[in-house]
Every structure is written in C-alpha cells, then in structure tokens.
Amino acid sequence: MPLGLTNALTIFMDLMNRVCKPYLDKFVIVFIDDILMYSKDENEHEEHLKAILELLKKEELYAKFSKCEFWIPKVQFLSHMINNQGIHVDPAKIKSVKNWASPKLPTKTRQFLGLAGY
Structure with a gap:
C-alpha cells in the first residue's frame, strides 16, 4: 500500500x-x-x-x-476480556467505576449516568 x-x-x-x-x-x-x-x-x-x-x-x-x-486462553481486546466463557467488560474498567466517588452535583450525576449507560 x-x-x-x-x-x-x-x-x-x-x-x-x-x-x-x-x-x-x-x-x-x-x-x-x-x-x-x-x-x-x-x-x-x-x-x-x-x-x-x-x-x-x-x-x-x-x-x-x-x-x-x-x-x-483469554485476550483483552477493545476494552473487553474475551475467553471461553464469553465476552466480558475489562475488570480494570469495572474497578474504576466501583471506586468512583458518589456524585454530589446534578452535572456530575449526569456524567456518571452517561458512563453507566454504556
């Protein structure tokens, strides 16, 4: 090419x-x-x-x-973990959401809901 x-x-x-x-x-x-x-x-x-x-x-x-x-046996691809059990969200991404501070303002709540809606 x-x-x-x-x-x-x-x-x-x-x-x-x-x-x-x-x-x-x-x-x-x-x-x-x-x-x-x-x-x-x-x-x-x-x-x-x-x-x-x-x-x-x-x-x-x-x-x-x-x-x-x-x-x-498993591969991390496009922020997902793929193995013989199926396709899962990368555990590192889940960890960062779990550790997210509770939103106090409406704009912060909307930002979190936008992320969670993914």
Whole structure:
C-alpha cells in the first residue's frame, strides 16, 4: 500500500474482510490489523490456524511473528476480556467505576449516568 494514501485504513480493512470472508464469524474476527481466531479445542484451533496462515500466504499477506500470540486462553481486546466463557467488560474498567466517588452535583450525576449507560 503506498505511503500517504488517505484511505489506507479503509482499504486495508476492506482487503482483510474480503480475504478472510470464507471464515468470518465462523472462527475469525478481523478488526483493522488484528485477526482474532476462536476454537473449541486445541486441535480445532490448529486446523483454523493452518487455514488462516495458508490463506494469508496465498494472498501474499504476511504477519510479523513477534506480534503474534497463539493458543492463549483469554485476550483483552477493545476494552473487553474475551475467553471461553464469553465476552466480558475489562475488570480494570469495572474497578474504576466501583471506586468512583458518589456524585454530589446534578452535572456530575449526569456524567456518571452517561458512563453507566454504556
């Protein structure tokens, strides 16, 4: 991709979605330059990993090995914790809300309710 391309992010996301389309929402999630894979067990994960790596090789796309993580039981992604139990809010975010001082003014109450409404 040429340096300075104004829509580079959009074009790259479109490319990744088109390349991974056969596997999207089956065992792959693509977000910007992240590829998340999920599987029921290690054998299935190995098959999924092989399929994705072959797909990337076929399309002449390469992953930097030092930035890859394999067979991890949980991952923190977009302020959420994802594991075999499902998707949860990051515990660090919950802790900061629990430690929030009680609002005394109407504007502070509205600010807190805006956050809590998320």
